[in-house]
Amino acid sequence: MSEPVRDRLVTLRRSLHRHPEPAWREFYTTARLVEEIRAIGVDELAVGPDAYDPADRMAVPDKDLEPWVERARERGADAALLERMAGGNTGAVAVLERGEGPTIGLRVDIDALFIEESTDAAHDPASEGFRSEIEETMHACGHDVHMTWGLAALERIADSDFAGRLVVFFQPAEEVSGGGCPMAKSEFAEGLDYLLAVHVGLDHPTGEVVAGIEKPLAMCHVDATIEGSAAHAGKAPNEGANAMHAMGTAIENAYGIPRHADGMTRVNIGRAEAGTASNIIAERAHMECEARGETTALMEYVKRRLERTVKSAATMHDCRADVEVVSESPRADSDLELQTVVSEVATDVDGIDSVLPAAEFGASEDATFLMDRVQRAGGLASYLIVGTDHPTSHHTPTFDVDETSLEHGVAVLVGAIRALERRHPVAHAEPEDGSRTDVANAEVDG
Secondary structure, rough: OOOOOOOOOHHHHHHHHOOOOOOOOOHHHHHOOOOOOHHHHHEEEEHHOOOHHHHHHOOOOOOHHHHHHHHHHHHOOOOOHHHHHOOOOEEEEEEEEEEOOOEEEEEEOOOEOOOOOOOOOOOOOHHHHOOOOOOHHHHHHOOOHHHHHHHHHHHHHHHHOOOOOEEEEEOOOOOOOOOOHHHHHOOHHHOOOOOEEEEOOOOOOOOEEEEEEEEEEEEEEEEEEEEEEEOOOOOOOOEEOOOHHHHHHHHHEEEEEEEEOEEEEEEEEEEEOOOOOOEEOOOOEEEEEEEEEOOOHHHHHHHHHHHHHHHHHHHHOOEEEOOOOOOOOOOOOHHHHHHHHHHHHHHOOOOOEEOOEEEEEOOOOHHHHHHHHHHHOOOOOEEEEEEEOOOOOOOOOOOEEEEEHHHHHHHHHHHHHHHHHHOOOOOOOOOOOOOOOOOHHOOOOO
């Protein structure tokens, strides 16, 4: 632990890769981050319920937490920290107070996915000994890299003559869009002049940087449960209320929700289950769904239609439906002013040979909660991408990164933070008509 983070980027990333934990179960991960943060030395460190209000969390599992706590304890996680994180209150916020200057936020995510990592000899983590040690769980989206960047950037700023306030959000539960909201509502998000969020890869190669994403899709996860009544499928099917049939109707009709003239929308039923046996009319069905939209308002349009579709299908088959929005995230676009700063910084980083001012994201991210709060309060935000060569796409068993990108990411983030310090206040670029529009949240009929 006495060795600086900057001298062990690869070692640290691989250590984090070996111990992946899914949303709201990042007990060992948080404890490891806290250990590193304490070694760096910060002015304030908040863990779990000290970093946010637990009531603001979304998509928190109602079971399956204790095995992850025990696993963390067995791996040597600090007992006091585990007690502090009881109930799945994971994640941390680290703060550097360095006198007069801008208040800058940096957000990195820390959770993993339920994917069994490949054992193929051609998969570097397997052949080089840092494959996931936890069955059916894997850092298949690069969050191990993000955490490494967050720690290294924090250390370099702490060791510099930086003047201002730096707040680093080590956010849990991004993969289920559950952790961005509580972090954004917390006291630590108050008064941020600038916010940077970052992702590795996303099909951008090593040596390429995207200074800011555009058009991240607003998204919501929706669970729907349909309750009917059982009956003998041969003797008296008419006496039942078929939840399976109602679910089938709901699925068919959900994909028929009209597209919207104002922009792109998406709906998907990702998981569905019903029934107990072939000779029993199913009395219960459950679906896990999602709705997305090019704007927050378009997502809300699809969400309302999806809820109505499920409830109508249930009624049609004499069943009843309960529809719950498990989590959601808004759209928030990167600000041109920060894209310009990041572009200029990235151009001067060794190994970066391509800088894109912007790129469409095409997916969803709950960092948009933090971005939206900062922007609504008059600050600037950007979500940047640091490219990496990855053999297969994100969310696959053979996902990996080119570790050259570790240093690239640290250099871009530290450079951007120092540039914002020097240039503060960065003036807002106003449209020609003098107004700032909010297309991401405009009203949509329907």
